[in-house]
Amino acid sequence: MTATQPELTASPGNGGVDAAVAAARRVIAALLHAGDGTPAEMTEIAGRLNAVADHLEEHAPAVADRLVDMWAGEGVTRHDPVTGPENAIAPPLHLVGLADGGIEGKVTLGMPYQGPPGCVHGGISALLLDHTLGVANHWAGESGMTGTLTLRYHRTTPLFEELTVTARQDSVEGRKIFTSGTISAGGQVCVSAEGIFVNKHLARPR
Numbered sequence: 001m002t003a004t005q006p007e008l009t010a011s012p013g014n015g016g017v018d019a020a021v022a023a024a025r026r027v028i029a030a031l032l033h034a035g036d037g038t039p040a041e042m043t044e045i046a047g048r049l050n051a052v053a054d055h056l057e058e059h060a061p062a063v064a065d066r067l068v069d070m071w072a073g074e075g076v077t078r079h080d081p082v083t084g085p086e087n088a089i090a091p092p093l094h095l096v097g098l099a100d101g102g103i104e105g106k107v108t109l110g111m112p113y114q115g116p117p118g119c120v121h122g123g124i125s126a127l128l129l130d131h132t133l134g135v136a137n138h139w140a141g142e143s144g145m146t147g148t149l150t151l152r153y154h155r156t157t158p159l160f161e162e163l164t165v166t167a168r169q170d171s172v173e174g175r176k177i178f179t180s181g182t183i184s185a186g187g188q189v190c191v192s193a194e195g196i197f198v199n200k201h202l203a204r205p206r
């Protein structure tokens with residue numbers, strides 16, 4: 001991070017749940033890479049993974065308590081499925097604020113996010129853009145819930161190549177917030193998005 005690039009997503013810690021989540025991401029990708037034709041002992045692996053899940057479930061707080069925790073303090077930026085260091089399905093994308101009012105993040109996606117052969121699934125691109133547009137609104141100071149998200153898929157989005165995800169708030173009209181963004185690879189726009197967000201905020205669990 002530089003003085004002009006404030007971090008807008010929680011940085012993963014080296015230990016605790018963040019380290020376990022990083023390991024889980026490796027497991028998800030490794031299972032998909034291995035597939036069904038591998039000589040790896042999948043029955044034994046399933047047993048070991050289930051033992052880990054049993055242990056975690058046994059020691060988890062009640063859902064209601066956990067929801068309070070997730071929506072308090074830094075927890076708000078730690079659990080989401082795009083950037084969250086506590087969320088194993090988050091790639092994760094790391095976003096910074098830019099001096100020109102926009103935001104930007106870099107991410108390289110692997111097989112768990114595949115749609116067409118060797119390419120990013122269109123729904124995953126929508127997920128990344130929805131969230132990034134939402135964070136751009138937060139960065140601009142006026143945020144809301146996604147009302148309408150329009151996407152244009154210009155060209156396929158490659159797996160295993162660094163992607164740049166950008167977004168900016170374009171205008172605010174009453175409660176409506178107009179926001180746009182792109183996913184690019186090698187300097188070419190693969191997906192562009194235009195969103196209308198509506199200034200409405202749900203009560204956080206207490």
Ligand SMILES: CCCCC/C=C\C/C=C\C/C=C\C/C=C\CCCC(=O)SCCNC(=O)CCNC(=O)[C@H](O)C(C)(C)COP(=O)(O)OP(=O)(O)OC[C@H]1O[C@@H](n2cnc3c(N)ncnc32)[C@H](O)[C@@H]1OP(=O)(O)O
Pocket residue numbers: 076077079080081130131132134135138143144145146147148174175176196198200
């Ligand atoms: C995912 C975890 C996130 C964790 C991190 C959170 C915070 C971290 C901090 C910083 C990061 C910040 C944000 C990042 C996170 C978020 C990104 C994810 C965003 C989402 O994942 S969010 C879930 C999907 N989203 C919904 O679940 C919405 C369901 N829906 C509704 O809740 C209502 O439907 C609502 C609120 C949309 C409108 O309802 P309403 O009753 O308040 O609106 P109303 O009728 O009064 O209209 C007022 C004016 O908006 C126009 N209008 C109405 N609806 C419209 C629409 N759909 N499209 C375009 N324009 C629309 C009208 O035409 C009128 O315009 P006009 O004034 O010009 O006539």
